Structures are given as C-alpha cells and as structure tokens.
Amino acid sequence: MRRSLRRALWAGVVAVVAVAAVPVASAFGAGSVTAQFTATSDWGTGHEVRVTVANGSDATVSTWRIEFDLPAGTSISSFWDADVTRTGDHYVATKKSWAGSLPPGGSFNWGYIGTGAFRTPLNCTINGASCGGGTVPTTAPPTTANPTTAPPTTAPPTTAPPTTAPPPGGKKVVGYFAQWGVYARNYHVKNIHTSGSAAKLTHILYAFGNVTNGQCAIGDSYADYDKFYDAASSVNGVADTWDAGALRGSFGQLRRLKAMYPNLKVIWSFGGWTWSGGFTQAAQNPTAFANSCYNLVEDSRWADVFDGIDIDWEYPNACGLSCDTSGPNAFKNLMSALRTRFGSSALVTAAITADGSTGGKIDATDYAGAAGSLNWLMPMTYDYFGAFSPQGPTAPHSPLTSYTGIPQQGFNSDAAIQKLKSKGVPASKLLLGIGFYGRGWSGVTQSAPGGTATGPAPGTYEQGIEDYKVIKNRCPATGTVGGTAYAYCGGQWWSYDTPSTIGGKMAYANNQGLGGAFFWELSGDTTNGELIGAVKSGLG
Known part of the structure; x- marks a missing residue:
C-alpha cells in the first residue's frame, strides 16, 4: 500500500563534501x-x-x-x-x-x-x-498575539500542546494518515494529538479509499469505522460505544480530533499505488464515478468528518503498478466531474506524478487543464530512486535539485515544479512533497552517492525502506546531496530528509511561491513531531 514507487535502473557516480554546522551560544549571564x-x-x-x-x-x-x-x-x-x-x-x-x-x-x-x-x-x-537577571516581575504587560507563528523544529515545549489549532494561514501543511497504520504500526489518531502534530497540520489526508468497478469504495471497513477504541486509546479519553449507529474506527476518532482542533480539515484520499488501476474504468464515465464518490464521502454516518476528496491516481495515461491508456484528458475530465458534483465549497485535491523528465509522466496528462477544478495539486517529489533497483546506483530518493551524476535527469523536485509551472499550473496550487522515511541499499562499499549495491537494506516493515524515527538513530546522516541527506553505515546506504534539509526545502517552497507542503506519512515521524515541526516552521 506504499504511497508511490518508481522502478528504474540508472547509472552515475558523484562525490560530495559534507559540511557540519557548529552550534554557537550566546548567554546573557545569570x-x-x-x-x-x-x-x-x-x-x-x-x-x-x-x-x-x-x-x-x-x-x-x-x-x-x-x-x-x-x-x-x-x-x-x-x-x-x-x-x-x-x-x-x-x-x-x-x-x-x-x-x-x-x-x-x-x-x-x-x-x-x-x-x-x-x-x-x-x-x-x-x-x-x-536578560542577565535582576529584579523580575512575575507578570508582563499585555501584548497582541501574532497568529502566524510556527511550531518547533526540534523537541516540543515542556508544557502541553494547544488543544485548538492555530488560525489557518496562507501556507498549507498537509499530512497523510495511513489507514493500515492502526495494525502493525500501532499508530492511531490519538498519536496525531499527543505528538503535537495536530496543532501544526492544516489538513489530514486519510489514505486510502478504494477505486473499483468505476466507483469509490470503502478500503478497510474495520479500520475505517468499526474498530473499538477504549478510553485509554481514544484521542479525547472517551471510549467508543457499541450503540446502534455509533461511529467507531479512525473515522470516529477523526471526528473527535476535529472537535479538539476546529480549524483542522480532513480529506478522504482514494486510489494510491495499489488501487490506482481502478481509475481506468472510472475515467470511462466520470459523472458516475463522481456520484459514487460523493455518496460515499457524504454518507450520513461520517459526512461531518470529511471536508472533501483527494484523488491519488498513479499514473493517468502512463504506467505505474499497471498501465493506463485513457488519454491525456482523462484526468482533467475526472477532476471536472468531481468538482461539479462536490460543489465549490468542498475541497478537491490530487496527488500527481513528479516525473520532470523530458517526455515523462507529467507530459502524459493535462495537469494544467485539471488545475482549475482543484484546490491544489501534490506532485509526489519522493521515491525517485531506491532499492527497487537493487544493484543501485545509490541515489537520494527525494532530491530537491539535480546534482552531478544524478542517475536520471528530471528526477528531482525542482524539475517537477518548474515543468508544472511552465505548463500553466499556478505555483500557489502546488505543494512540495516530503517523505517521512528513508530508502536504502545493502552491500555498498562507498559513502558517496553513485555506488553499487547487492540489494535492499533491511527495514522494519519492508526491505529497502524505513521510518525516519528509526533510521535517524540506526544510520545517522553523513552528508547531503541535491538538497537532501544521505547516510552510510555498516555497508548500508540510506537517503532521507532531516529537519535541516526540510528547512531548505521549505525555503525553496517559499521562494517559488508554492502553496505549502505535504508529506507521507504521519507515523514515520518521531513521537514529538520532529519533522512536521520543521515543515511548519520552515513555511513560516
């Protein structure tokens, strides 16, 4: 069910120099x-x-x-x-x-x-x-609060996080909640609150609903709306009930989270890597598809939970897990039908390819034509390279920019953003994608990118991939390339974003006039929301 996967084998070698910043302190006495x-x-x-x-x-x-x-x-x-x-x-x-x-x-x-x-x-x-001391009163003059503050990039304060989200600002911070995370990962809606992430998010994308028989469908009914949460595991400390019509599962927990954070919006995402094949049939009758989605998202049992719909079609008129030949207008027509059915007040968004190569997947679909129907688009600027090419060459899975020796031109965030902008997609409708995980190889003999490998590195849930919260300690970053970090340890080579490289990416997003950032996915972060803090503070 992983978000996205690009399988390609390329060649290239690059040498890099890592520069470490030395902390500097300035104290004002005692x-x-x-x-x-x-x-x-x-x-x-x-x-x-x-x-x-x-x-x-x-x-x-x-x-x-x-x-x-x-x-x-x-x-x-x-x-x-x-x-x-x-x-x-x-x-x-x-x-x-x-x-x-x-x-x-x-x-x-x-x-x-x-x-x-x-x-x-x-x-x-x-x-x-x-600031060096002296007689200090215990109260200060009243001040006017600034609503555009951003949260921490490191540990949260010793006090509890706010129980209401800050007023919505101009930049969007959008995070995916993975439906299946409630199983082996033991990540639940409550964790969004206890980590402090809920106070930093503007939108949650609930992944995924299924697309089958040309219609939107439930992905996992038990996880979605039936799983029982007792008081200890419930986001607001109140146990679910078995009363007829009671909403349980993640949907019920999201309802409670929204009550705690009134400015937080939740969008139901459909498709994803595994279920994108269903869009081919959906594209044959966009109106029928849109009607099915509306009826499901607006079901009276959970209509108040969701503020709109997200479409994660990987990839229209191109090949992903399966190949689609619906034509360059299919995606645009599908988005238009959804906007017509959901109306102007609902959120309609889409996660799209970030292949910025010449003749690549961005060129296969009229994303600019679809932009008028969408609140924003999310190019998936990660998974460019990884151990799905088991022999390498090693390369960062989420480079911000190109670099000497990159295995494939156009496989970087800036290339995707520039291509989409050149085709007429407004910068303000583009969000930059961040992966809260790393990709890695084993059997690697050089620390610099471009080395050969013998296969994927071991991962907790899947070979070749690991959550940031694990890999940051298991294989700490040893260098940077293309605006992202990499790490070499014990014959393994990993790439992932750190708070520092996320800061650079958010500066890029601001400089480009982008609408904000999104990430896959919440459970990969630390328990104190280290990465989402960097996203939020970097956007300002």
Missing part, C-alpha cells in the same frame, strides 16, 4: 530569569536559534516578554512557540497563551530561523529587566 540564545545551526546565509527562558527565582513566573535587537544584516524569517513582533531591528517575543507558567527552576524553549550568519542579539531584556 539572574532570577535568564534568556539564552543558542545557534543550533549556522549555514552562513541563515541560521536556526533556540531561545531558553529559565526561571532561577523562587517564585512562579506566569508570563514573560523578551525584547532585543538584531545586528544589521540579520533578521528573523520564521519562529515558533512564542509570539514575535518586529519594529525595524527591534523584536519583542512573548509567551503564547497555551504555554504554562514557569515554576522555580523551570525553563521553556522557543526558537526562530534567521537570515544571514548568526550574530549575538543586542540590548536584551526580559520582563523589563536585563
């Missing part, structure tokens, strides 16, 4: 309450800073306000877990409403991404006193 600025990353043209507010007094500090100046040539481009306002080079950071009070000896972290190389902030005060 006192009753202190603020310490630590540059956790510094890449010359930008830097990431963690700010630690520590309560060294013997009284509880209910709120705090930090004022400081940044030297010329540096500025804050995005921030998280504090409300930050700016006047010229002067910044004011205040505690968010959901963050708890600081007990004696307690501390709290917030952070920001800065432009230029890290330079020590100037004239720092906290609650009106020097």
